[in-house]
Amino acid sequence: MPELPEVETVRMGLQPVIEGHRFTHVLTRRGDLRVPFPKNFVKRLTGREVTRLWRRAKYLLADLNAGETLIIHLGMSGRMSVFTEGRERNLGRYVYEAAPSEAGHGKHDHVVFETDAPARIVFTDPRRFGLMTILKTGALNDTALFKGLGIEPLSEEFDSAYLAKVLSGKKTPIKAALSDQRVIAGLGNIYVCEALFRARTSPKRLAKQVSLKSAAALVTTIKAVLRDAIKAGGSSLRDHKRVDGALGEFQHHCAVYDREGRPCPNNCRGVVKRIVQSGRSTFYCPKCQK
DNA sequence: CCATTAACCTGACAGC
DNA sequence: TGCTGTCAGGTTAATG
Numbered sequence: 001m002p003e004l005p006e007v008e009t010v011r012m013g014l015q016p017v018i019e020g021h022r023f024t025h026v027l028t029r030r031g032d033l034r035v036p037f038p039k040n041f042v043k044r045l046t047g048r049e050v051t052r053l054w055r056r057a058k059y060l061l062a063d064l065n066a067g068e069t070l071i072i073h074l075g076m077s078g079r080m081s082v083f084t085e086g087r088e089r090n091l092g093r094y095v096y097e098a099a100p101s102e103a104g105h106g107k108h109d110h111v112v113f114e115t116d117a118p119a120r121i122v123f124t125d126p127r128r129f130g131l132m133t134i135l136k137t138g139a140l141n142d143t144a145l146f147k148g149l150g151i152e153p154l155s156e157e158f159d160s161a162y163l164a165k166v167l168s169g170k171k172t173p174i175k176a177a178l179s180d181q182r183v184i185a186g187l188g189n190i191y192v193c194e195a196l197f198r199a200r201t202s203p204k205r206l207a208k209q210v211s212l213k214s215a216a217a218l219v220t221t222i223k224a225v226l227r228d229a230i231k232a233g234g235s236s237l238r239d240h241k242r243v244d245g246a247l248g249e250f251q252h253h254c255a256v257y258d259r260e261g262r263p264c265p266n267n268c269r270g271v272v273k274r275i276v277q278s279g280r281s282t283f284y285c286p287k288c289q290k
Numbered sequence: 291c292c293a294t295t296a297a298c299c300t301g302a303c304a305g306c
Numbered sequence: 307t308g309c310t311g312t313c314a315g316g317t318t319a320a321t322g
Contacts, residue, residue: 002315003315003316005315058315073317075315075316077314127298127300129298129316170293181317188315235315237315279295279296280316
C-alpha cells in the first residue's frame with residue numbers, strides 16, 4: 001500500500017506525539033506480523049524516549065535513547081492512528097481525536113503504543129505484510145533490511161548521472177528497474193506509473209534503452225511527483241489514511257494510475273491502457289509514452 | 291549473478 | 307444472500 005509519500009505522511013503525523021516523548025506502554029496483540037516481533041520487543045521500548053523519527057525508503061525509524069532503533073514497515077495495508085488522551089488536541093498541522101476506550105481493540109489492531117505526549121498510537125494491518133523490529137542504531141546499514149537499499153529519490157545525490165548509470169546495464173523494462181528498491185528506494189507502483197507518464201517514457205522500454213535525456217526527465221518527474229504526493233497527503237486508494245483518519249488526496253491528481261480506459265490527460269486522444277509487468281498492473285498512455 | 295513468478299494474508303468488489 | 311474469481315500502495319524465497 002504505502003509508498004514513500006504515504007510513509008512520509010504518516011511520519012509527519014506521528015512526529016509531534018513521538019519525537020521527544022517516551023513510550024509509557026506498549027502492547028502487541030500477536031506474536032508476529034510478516035516476521036516475528038524481536039525478543040523483548042515491549043521491554044526494549046517501554047520507558048524509552050524517541051530522539052528522532054525519520055524515514056528510509058518505505059521504513060519508519062524511531063531512534064531510542066538506548067542505542068537502538070524501532071523499525072516499522074506498513075506493508076500493503078498497514079496504518080497508524082493517533083488518539084490523544086482526554087481531549088482533542090492540535091499539535092502541528094494535525095488535529096488528533098481523543099481516544100475512545102475501544103481505540104486499539106479492532107480486529108486487526110496488532111500493536112498499541114502509548115506515549116507521554118500523551119497519545120495512543122494504534123497500528124492496524126489487515127493483511128499483516130507489515131513488519132516491526134528493533135536494531136542497533138549504529139549498525140543499521142549492515143543489516144539485511146537496509147544493506148541493499150538504493151538511493152533516496154528526494155536526495156541531492158539522485159540526479160541524471162546516477163540514474164543513467166544504474167539503468168545502463170539493465171535489460172529489464174524501465175518500470176521494473178524503477179520499482180526495484182535496490183535501485184531507487186521508496187518508489188512503488190503508483191508513483192513509477194505517474195513518473196513514467198510525466199516523462200513520456202513507455203514502461204515497456206528496456207532500462208538500458210532509456211536515453212540520457214529521458215533519464216534526466218525521469219529524475220525531474222520522480223522528484224516532482226513525490227513532492228506533489230507528499231503535499232497532497234499521499235494517495236488513498238483503499239487503505240491509506242493520515243494518522244488523524246483524513247484521506248490523502250493525490251489519487252485525484254493521478255494521470256494514469258487506476259484510470260484504465262480513460263482519455264490521456266495530455267489530450268493526445270490516446271486512451272490509458274492497463275498491462276501486467278512483473279505480476280503488477282502498469283497504467284500508461286501508449287500514444288504519448290515512447 | 292540476474293530476472294521473473296509465486297507466496298505471504300485479508301477484504302472489497304464484480305459477476306453469476 | 308452467497309458463492310467464485312480477481313485484484314490491491316510490498317517484499318522475498320524459490321525458480322529458471
